[in-house]
Amino acid sequence: MATAAASGIHLHDLPEPILTHIFSLVCDVRSRNAMSLACRRWRTLERATRTSLVLRGHVRSPFLLPTCFPAVAHLDLSLLSPWGHHPFLHHHQQPPPPPPLYYHHNLAEQTALVAARLAQTFPRVSSLAVYARDPSVVAALAPLWPRLGAVRLVRWHQRPPALPLGSDLAPLLAACPALATLDLSQFYCWTEDVPHALQDHPVAAASLTRLDLLCPASTEGFCSSKLADIVAACPNLIHLLVPCVFNPRCIEFVGDDALLMLAAGCPRLSLLHLVDPSTLSPARSDSEAKEDAAVTGPGLEELFAKLPQLEDLALDLCHNVRDAGPSLEMLSYKCPKIKSLKLGHFHGVCKGAWLHLDGVSVCGRLESLCIKNSADLIDSSLVTIARGCRRLSRLEIHGCHKVTEAGMKKLSSILRSTLVDVAISGCQLLDAARSLRALEPIRDRIERLHIDCIWVLPELDQPPQTPEKTADDSDVDQVDEEMSEESRNKKSRYRDGNDGSNESSSFWLRTWASLRCLSLWVPAGEVLTPLGDAGLESCPQLEAISIKVEGDCRTCPRPRQRVFGLSFLARYPGLVKMKLDCGEAIGYALTAPTGHMDLSLWERFYLHGISDLRLYELDYWPPQDKEVNQRSLSLPATGLIQECLSLRKLFIHGTTHEHFMRFFLMMPVLRDVQLREDYYPAPENDMSTEMRVDSCSRFEEALNTRLLIPD
């Protein structure tokens, strides 16, 4: 630096194109913001190279749009209207006043004004994301950028029932004939809509190469005739993700014939995800499939033969596919590029009976493998897979009840050089401690991990009948004391029920040296604190944790301790991001019967201790009361979140009252607070009143007018 300064050479001496290129390589938004503050030239360069922009809040006036980003190509407007009001209009959802003609005229005029302003401000948009509660939004925006290549539509509200079929997509397809990517994975619509719109606009449909229809909100799959319509309309598809009706009892179910028709129609597919709609729902459903699907081994073989370009395949069914082994062997011959595979309810994925490789283990190029609910997957299958798929870096097993610790351990020791991402969930013989012990061989290498927080499996360890610690009167603050007591219990349980193989491992602190992302699934009412005893005591690199709580808080037993134990996570020094998803925890809002905890108490249970963490970003899904479709932040939750002083970004996936939001203003470095109602059905406007545009605007204003926020 000193020599450079002495010789008079400066960064600005670089030729402009090189400097521009350097600038364009910076993608972190905060770094870009900092750069633009350096000097005028840097600001000009930064503005000229910024290509993606996300707008949030509300376009109250078209003159508030930022005009300094002319180079933006990816524009995300989907956060402009999380409550389903019109993104450009102030009071769209109010009942129209007496003269309706005047009103509609005004609406159209204002929409056009804002849209024109958007087009003027961002002339080079090629990729757009927008919340489209009704077709008028798309109709206003799509004609502005006729060369749009990629569009993502978002809608968590119900589809207006009176709309004609396909009218949500029609304006888009009509205006953008060159559309290549259409992402409807967050767009709730009927399955009839998509084929209808595609058939009506053959030019746009033919140019589509990527189509994503995996919307978790939709409980309905595409039947074979609709699938055929899509395939006929879009022959050039490369990526296709569709939920399908695999249930053989349904009319027009998807079976071998439909798959072959699909392969014949779109021979260039490289990514194909065909899943049962029920696997998309956020809740975990582990019902045993009793019936067989109409998808058979020979049918799959033919499918693979017709799709030579296939790289990524997901067939996630809820019905059994028998004897899939030979067809999977075929997959490796017919589709040499296959890298990623996901199979649900497949039998005979890999028999592992002899020394030779069979089934999926023949696919030696696989890098990612997910096996769900395979009833006959056993330890030796895993070992065979490990011997065959030597490039495997990601492995997920879910609901494979015959897999034990020994098999996983063997697999991870064989794949020690490549395996960095493992997810083990819903396997009866693998509780948290066993899963972690099974991964012992790759403990220093694994980067991403998911386990279920099932602390002790009742059928394996006979838990000694310790007196149940109900309603302990100790202070909430004495968590540590409780925890140690808890851990003592736990250890004694292990010694009682087990052969003491973990004795050796508990001598030294086991360090997960590379672990960056940890994902945990916790049944409702369980606590987090035994995690250390299970083996996750030390994770120096851990940055992000995502915790999903699922279950019925109404029926689960009262938790053994008074807090969930988030403060336990304070021992991970690098933890900055947390996703706490209680959205599938169900309880009573406002109206708990006598003796039951209502949701505010459950929220306090789960969030207590968050003040001990030095989090930068928090995503929080409040628990819900399904009967009233209420996911609302309660008073104690607000208070506890507010105590986490290091938060800069806070995303609440639910609603809350305005005065609760006001409490967040006390957090010194908070910069970005969003209420996202990204779940289906988002509260309808006429009945959910907790958060309104006006109250949110008031909050945003207060947030932005605070004194300087330290960086």
Add this chain to the structure above:
Amino acid sequence: MSTNDFDGVNGVGGVQVTVRAATVLTDHMRRRFVVAGSTDLPDPQASWYVRGNPTRRDLMTKSRDPHPQDIGNGSSVRSCRETRGARSGFPEMVRVRTKAARCLLLFGAQIGAVRCGPNRKLIISDVPPSLVGLVSRWRCVRGGEQMGIVEEAHNLRVIGRADGERGTIVLAHGFGTDQSVWKHLVPHLVEEYRVVLFDNMGAGTTNPDYFDFDRYATLEGYALDLLAILEELRLGPCIFVGHSVSAAIGAIASISRPDLFSKLVMLSASPRYLNDVDYFGGFEQEELDQLFDAMRSNYKAWVSGFAPLAVGGDMDSVAVQEFSRTLFNIRPDIALCVAQTIFQSDLREILGLVMVPCHILQSSKDLAVPVVVSEYLHRNLGGESIVEVMSSEGHLPQLSSPDIVIPVLLRHIRYDIAV
């Protein structure tokens, strides 16, 4: 609309603002416009409740709240003139009749003569040149929809049949909830009725700036709000469905304006929550002290800048738990005020003045309102009444067991008491 409406415009040359009786007019709003004169025009609607029946006047004098009286008879308007209007010295003339014009006031406009033209169109005349821009900008921003203070402050919504084939229903929620508490009921009503939904002031959805602590120190403040809404909408007599404290509010409102109510449906209502010598309300003073302590500690935390953490589940008394669960949804300072208002309320004296037919619906197991209370109501109400005890549990039965409660509610809405 009487011809008097336009008289003031050409009058004596001072700014004249008449705000109709029961408009939500808090200090916050009052600050926003300058009142430099008052009208002496007789306005029958403006003075109705001061003229009202003697019992009501007693009530008003008993309360410590100066505002409900002041707004109506114009005394506060006059005092405003003396204190602030003289200083500002606006010579123009404004007479405010319509909701749209009131909205103008909310926007801080002192802008010439505002009146209501045909088809509820807003006419503003005599606008000083310096303010022309303001007015036109306002019109531009607001577009074709002009909301009044009442609509905006209460999140008022009118849905269902526009002609209200079988009448109008007003749904009023209890404390700690908002109009969404009726979400199970509304779909059954919109086919036949015109349905009015609103939020009580202080509910989580309303702007806390509008909460006037003096006005809402007694239930009369809420009753005036309710009357303001009914006045504003001019819908004629309505079926009023009130939950919890809103049922009491509806009863108070019906005393002064029985013509606005065709019947009252009271869900989980109680005239008094505290036990008394010959009355069982469900709460003992010690229990309430515990509640108030928790609220005060919440309030202290809030004042010092921290969100409170206490919730109802921590209380010893199950009845208090039940009640406070909703109460803690309100901002701590407001919650304290609201809790005191509720527990100080005692409607036993005036129950006899309620002449509108009342349908009393009650959960068989409601810890905030014992079943005997519904019997007490039935015996003491002035008009005819009917009691139905439902097999539901809890203080919010329309949320916790809609399957039981909604059919009962619908029955009582559709059918009158047979003699």
